[in-house]
Every structure is written in structure tokens, then in C-alpha cells.
Amino acid sequence: MKLTLKETAKAVNALNDVSKYENIEITGAEFDSRKVKKGDLFIPLKGARDGHEFLEKARENGAVLSLWSKDVPTPDDFPVLIVEDVLSAFQVLAQYYLQKKKPTVIAITGSNGKTTTKDMTAFVLATTFKTYKTQGNYNNEIGMPYTILSMPEDTEKLVLEMGMDHAGDLHLLSTLATPDIAAITLIGESHLEFFGTREAIAKGKMEIADGLKENGLLIVPSDEPLLKSFLENISQEIATFGWDNSADEYVTVLAEKREETIFQFSFSEKIMEIAVPGKYNARNALVASMIARRLGVSMEDIAQALAAVELTRNRTEWVESSVGAKMLSDVYNANPTAMGLVLDSFSQMETTGKRRVVLGDMLELGEASKVLHESMSEHLDSYNIEKVYLFGKEMKVLFDKIVENFPKGAVVHFDKEDKQALIELLKNDLQKEDLLLLKASNGMGLFEVVEALK
Numbered sequence: 001m002k003l004t005l006k007e008t009a010k011a012v013n014a015l016n017d018v019s020k021y022e023n024i025e026i027t028g029a030e031f032d033s034r035k036v037k038k039g040d041l042f043i044p045l046k047g048a049r050d051g052h053e054f055l056e057k058a059r060e061n062g063a064v065l066s067l068w069s070k071d072v073p074t075p076d077d078f079p080v081l082i083v084e085d086v087l088s089a090f091q092v093l094a095q096y097y098l099q100k101k102k103p104t105v106i107a108i109t110g111s112n113g114k115t116t117t118k119d120m121t122a123f124v125l126a127t128t129f130k131t132y133k134t135q136g137n138y139n140n141e142i143g144m145p146y147t148i149l150s151m152p153e154d155t156e157k158l159v160l161e162m163g164m165d166h167a168g169d170l171h172l173l174s175t176l177a178t179p180d181i182a183a184i185t186l187i188g189e190s191h192l193e194f195f196g197t198r199e200a201i202a203k204g205k206m207e208i209a210d211g212l213k214e215n216g217l218l219i220v221p222s223d224e225p226l227l228k229s230f231l232e233n234i235s236q237e238i239a240t241f242g243w244d245n246s247a248d249e250y251v252t253v254l255a256e257k258r259e260e261t262i263f264q265f266s267f268s269e270k271i272m273e274i275a276v277p278g279k280y281n282a283r284n285a286l287v288a289s290m291i292a293r294r295l296g297v298s299m300e301d302i303a304q305a306l307a308a309v310e311l312t313r314n315r316t317e318w319v320e321s322s323v324g325a326k327m328l329s330d331v332y333n334a335n336p337t338a339m340g341l342v343l344d345s346f347s348q349m350e351t352t353g354k355r356r357v358v359l360g361d362m363l364e365l366g367e368a369s370k371v372l373h374e375s376m377s378e379h380l381d382s383y384n385i386e387k388v389y390l391f392g393k394e395m396k397v398l399f400d401k402i403v404e405n406f407p408k409g410a411v412v413h414f415d416k417e418d419k420q421a422l423i424e425l426l427k428n429d430l431q432k433e434d435l436l437l438l439k440a441s442n443g444m445g446l447f448e449v450v451e452a453l454k
């Protein structure tokens with residue numbers, strides 16, 4: 001990204017007079033001060049802690065400018081853009097950058113499973129265009145602006161995954177990104193606890209069209225009756241996809257093998273293959289191919305790309321333990337905010353068994369590490385969580401802080417070299433109906449614990 005201080009100030013409607021600052025150029029935007037690079041704009045978001053506390057760390061790492069809330073005392077020796085609300089300013093800046101660079105924007109929601117439709121679409125488009133896509137689970141009101149402001153200067157096609165937790169989420173993301181193509185891959189059942197009914201989920205998903213350009217295209221499943229009534233209010237072009245000729249385009253699965261799926265699209269004689277199993281991936285490939293064809297990618301390029309699609313890193317998804325317990329290893333964001341958020345949602349998850357959490361060290365938190373590990377105590381309540389297994393030397397302070405608030409033996413701590421002992425205890429404790437959350441920085445190697453329990 002390349003933006004001048006002046007145009008950034010204008011875009012975010014800065015409240016302060018920036019004429020006294022040199023009109024420097026910012027080349028990136030970061031809210032995690034550990035990731036700040038030289039030339040970045042720091043975005044002090046409110047997470048587990050208020051990002052404003054971490055300006056010094058951002059400055060050490062090379063930040064040249066910071067957004068700054070009008071409600072926080074202004075630093076007198078660092079250039080800031082004072083704004084009403086930092087998150088809204090972050091989002092408005094992303095919208096400005098998108099309108100300035102004008103890539104084709106493809107918005108996809110409902111993606112799930114190992115190789116998402118977003119990954120496939122980006123992979124196929126990359127055969128022909130300079131393409132950028134959502135990384136990891138950066139698909140919400142914070143992650144999407146981050147994705148937009150991270151796209152390379154010469155991006156031609158931007159593939160944005162739009163996540164939905166609550167009604168209104170996709171309205172915000174769609175009106176921010178104003179997509180040229182929007183795709184709903186499925187309605188699914190996720191978040192039923194928030195939405196109540198599948199109709200409400202369908203209504204929420206349809207919000208992805210709220211910002212769709214007038215000459216845009218909406219791609220939806222043909223076999224989802226719940227969408228029918230909402231589609232009547234759509235003025236833009238609609239294309240449906242499915243398993244048979246009741247859809248505008250459909251896929252016929254010819255063979256499902258352990259490592260690949262063989263199929264044929266309604267719009268081509270070619271026998272296609274994709275290096276991942278599961279007929280739903282043939283459906284995801286159909287959506288990706290409809291998007292790619294619309295944008296001018298040849299069938300040869302589409303076929304070649306699909307045959308080479310790589311399995312992306314497992315998304316945060318449930319795996320079953322050998323005794324039948326459900327395990328969620330949240331592998332993405334190892335920062336205090338994400339750990340707090342996932343503990344809060346895990347604590348509300350329905351279960352007939354017990355909720356158990358394995359929390360490993362969050363690395364590279366410097367001098368703030370102690371207070372940030374201790375702050376996880378706000379997200380651990382013995383009423384909701386049966387047992388807490390803490391793992392790593394940083395987590396010792398959390399152990400000391402919460403051990404008295406839980407029944408005897410309900411909080412245990414292991415040093416990193418005692419991973420085998422942790423595994424043995426979990427094998428001993430886990431029951432069929434239990435839910436187990438595992439979260440730590442990658443470096444703690446919790447995936448070995450998951451593998452051992454599978």
C-alpha cells in the first residue's frame with residue numbers, strides 16, 4: 001500500500017490539523033504492534049487491551065503515523081490522526097484505498113471446510129491476474145479492512161472472504177467493499193444459536209448483496225429454497241449453481257477418491273479433477289470456476305489450476321478425539337484478543353459433557369507478556385469451564401492467578417518440556433461428551449497434542 005499522510009488524514013476525516021507534519025508516505029497498516037514494519041500506520045484497536053497502550057512498541061518497530069482516538073490523551077512527540085473512532089476510521093481508510101486502486105472485488109461467504117471457495121477462486125484467478133485474497137480467518141470487521149490495506153499495489157483481483165457471526169455483519173462488509181461479484185456458497189447451520197432459524201441465517205447471508213455493484217453478479221445455490229423470497233428483491237444479475245440442470249450451472253461428480261475428486265461442469269466437456277476429496281469441493285470448484293469464467297479465465301487455465309489446488313492449512317475446525325470428545329484447535333491468531341474472544345465463545349457452547357481448555361503460551365509479547373497472560377483470567381470462569389490445562393512458562397502467571405478460583409485440581413500447569421505428561425493427563429480426563437479447546441502460539445506445538453488425542 002502507498003498513501004500520503006495528507007490523503008490518509010482526509011480519508012479518515014482527521015480532527016486535528018496535520019499541516020504541521022511532514023507529508024510522509026505510509027506503506028502499510030497494522031493493529032498488532034509486533035507485526036509493525038518500517039513505514040506503517042499503527043491502528044490502536046481495543047482488544048484484550050487497548051492498542052493505544054502499545055504505541056511505543058509500534059514506534060520501536062517502525063510505525064511513522066498512528067490513528068488516535070479523540071478520547072485518549074494525545075502523544076506530543078509522534079504524528080497522529082485524531083479520529084472519532086479508530087475502528088471506523090480503519091474501515092473508511094480501507095474503503096478509500098479500494099476506491100482508489102479499483103481492483104475487481106469478489107466477495108465470498110459461507111466458505112468452510114479445509115480448502116475454501118475463497119482459496120480455490122484466488123488460486124484459479126492467479127493463473128491470469130495479479131490476485132490477492134483474505135489470509136487465514138481475517139474475514140470480519142477488523143480482518144477485512146486489514147486484508148484490503150495489505151493488498152499489493154498492482155492487485156487486479158481481490159478475493160475477500162466475508163465472515164458472518166451476527167445479523168448485520170455482512171451488510172457492513174458488503175457496503176465497505178462494494179463487490180463486483182458476490183457468492184453465497186451455502187446457508188449451513190453455523191451460528192444457529194445466534195440466528196435461531198435457518199431463515200434468519202439465509203437473510204443474514206443475503207446481506208452480502210447490500211453493497212453489490214449495480215452491474216454486479218450474485219452467485220447462489222439453486223437448491224436453497226430459503227433464499228428464493230430474498231432473491232426477488234435483487235436487481236443485479238443472478239447465477240445459480242447446483243447438482244443438476246435446475247441450476248444455471250451444475251457439476252456432475254464422476255468419481256470420489258481418497259485424494260481427489262473427478263467431475264464435469266455443465267459448461268464444458270472437459271473431465272476435471274481436484275486434488276482434494278469430497279463432493280462439496282466439486283461444488284466449491286464450480287463456484288470458483290463460474291467466477292473465473294465471468295472474469296475471462298480460459299477453461300484450460302481453470303482445469304490446470306483446479307488439478308493443482310493445494311490443501312490450505314486446516315481452518316479452525318472441530319476434530320474428534322479417540323474417545324469421541326470434540327476438539328477445537330484454534331490455530332490462527334495467537335494474540336491476547338483472539339484468546340479472549342475464543343474463550344468467551346467456547347464458554348457459551350452447548351455441551352452435555354464438560355468444557356476443558358488447553359492454553360499455551362502466547363509468544364513475543366515482550367515485557368507486557370505477564371499482564372497479558374494474567375488478563376486471560378477475565379475469560380476463565382469455573383462455572384463454565386471444568387478444567388484448565390496451562391502449558392508453557394508464560395502461562396505460569398495465569399496458573400498462579402486463577403488456581404484459587406477453581407476447585408482443587410481443576411487448574412494444572414505443565415512446562416513446555418512436559419508435553420507428554422499433558423497428553424497422558426488429557427487422555428485420562430477426556431470423556432466422550434466433552435468439548436476441548438486448544439489455543440497457543442504455533443511455536444508451542446499444540447497440534448502434536450491434538451494428533452495424540454485423535
Ligand SMILES: N#Cc1c(NC(=O)c2cc(S(=O)(=O)N3CCOCC3)c(Cl)cc2Cl)sc2c1CCN(Cc1ccc(-c3nn[nH]n3)cc1)C2
Nearest residue numbers: 032045047048049057138143333335337338365366367368
Ligand atoms: N490486546 C491485545 C493485543 C493484540 N490484539 C490483536 O492483535 C487483535 C486481534 C484480533 S483477532 O481476533 O486476532 N482478529 C484479527 C483479524 O480478524 C480476525 C480476528 C482482534 Cl479482532 C483485535 C485485536 Cl486488537 S496484538 C498485541 C496485543 C498486546 C501486545 N502486543 C505486542 C506487545 C508486546 C509487548 C509490548 C510492550 N510494551 N512495553 N513492554 N512490552 C507492547 C506490545 C500485541
